[in-house]
Amino acid sequence: xxxxxxxxxxxxxxxxxxxxxxxxxxxxxxxxxxxxxxxxxxxxxxxxxxxxxxxxxxxxxxxxxxxxxxxxxxxxxxxxxxxxxxxxxxxxxxxxxxxxxxxxxxx
Amino acid sequence: xxxxxxxxxxxxxxxxxxxxxxxxxxxxxxxxxxxxxxxxxxxxxxxxxxxxxxxxxxxxxxxxxxxxxxxxxxxxxxxxxxxxxxxxxxxxxxxxxxxxxxxxxxx
Numbered sequence: 001x002x003x004x005x006x007x008x009x010x011x012x013x014x015x016x017x018x019x020x021x022x023x024x025x026x027x028x029x030x031x032x033x034x035x036x037x038x039x040x041x042x043x044x045x046x047x048x049x050x051x052x053x054x055x056x057x058x059x060x061x062x063x064x065x066x067x068x069x070x071x072x073x074x075x076x077x078x079x080x081x082x083x084x085x086x087x088x089x090x091x092x093x094x095x096x097x098x099x100x101x102x103x104x105x106x107x
Numbered sequence: 108x109x110x111x112x113x114x115x116x117x118x119x120x121x122x123x124x125x126x127x128x129x130x131x132x133x134x135x136x137x138x139x140x141x142x143x144x145x146x147x148x149x150x151x152x153x154x155x156x157x158x159x160x161x162x163x164x165x166x167x168x169x170x171x172x173x174x175x176x177x178x179x180x181x182x183x184x185x186x187x188x189x190x191x192x193x194x195x196x197x198x199x200x201x202x203x204x205x206x207x208x209x210x211x212x213x214x
Contacts, residue, residue, distance in 0.1 A: 003148060003162070023207050030211055037210045041110060041203035053203060055110070096148035096160060099129050103144045104137055 001036075001098035002061040009049035009088040015042075016051060018086045028072050029056070034063020049088050061095065108143070108205040109168040116188035116195040122184065125159060125193045135179050136163070141170020156195050159211075 010018045022040045036057040043051035058064040058068045067073050129147045136142045143164040150158035165171040174180050194203045 001144075003146075019206060027209055029209055035204050035207065035211050038207075039108075039110075039205045040207040042206055043201050051201065055203075071132055071207045094150050094158065096150045096162075098146045099126060099149055100147040101144065102136055102146075 001101075002064055002065050003096040003098065004054075004058060005058045005094050005096070006054045007092040007094065008052045008054075008086075009046075010052050010086060011088065012045070012048075012050055014048055014086045021086070027106070028076065032063075032067050032070070032072060034066070035061040036055045052087075061097065064095070108208075110203040110205065111161075111163045111165060111171050112201050113161045113205070114199040114201065115159045115161075115167055115193075116153075117159050117193060118122045118195065119152070119155075119157055121193045122157055128193070129161070135183065139170075139174050139177070139179060141166040141173070159194075160180070168204065 008018070018040075019040070027036055027038070036059060039058075041055050042089040043053060045051075056064070058067075080092040115125070126147070126149075134145070136145055143166060145164075146162040148160040148162050150160060152158075163171075165174075
């Protein structure tokens with residue numbers, strides 16, 4: 001399993017706009033091979049920004065990488081440049097391999 | 108839903124030790140109210156460290172905070188100081204509220 005996260009330092013007074021862009025978008029992820037689940041996360045507040053993260057769980061890193069080379073990815077990111085003023089700098093990508101899982105209810 | 112992450116900058120030659128400490132530990136999380144799932148994650152490599160993250164999903168921030176005040180938490184972190192030389196500096200905590208979820212197979 002692989003988790004792809006993109007960290008955004010959102011300008012505090014523009015949080016509502018940032019959340020609206022994400023929660024009202026038309027997503028095609030459900031149809032992408034290897035896609036498991038997406039979450040939009042709101043993290044800690046700092047003096048000049050609030051940390052947000054897009055958090056996508058994939059079956060494998062290879063599935064994620066295939067998606068980044070697809071037409072669906074290009075379409076999804078076509079308008080991303082237009083939202084630049086909502087956050088400081090560039091989003092920071094971090095990909096994580098899942099090494100261990102402990103779930104409630106297991107023994 | 109709430110995701111609690113702790114980021115560790117692990118010294119590259121000590122990755123095996125760090126992973127062993129986590130994957131062989133005796134965890135009591137399964138019995139904690141509101142606990143959903145734990146993952147140990149390995150992230151990007153930098154010049155002087157490899158980013159790891161403990162990633163725990165809770166029903167709510169309140170459940171997570173109750174756990175941090177519990178005897179189970181105190182027991183789980185009793186020996187944490189002994190592992191300090193495996194990573195640079197202190198672990199960096201970040202808590203995230205889940206604002207939106209998109210799952211595979213939903214319409």
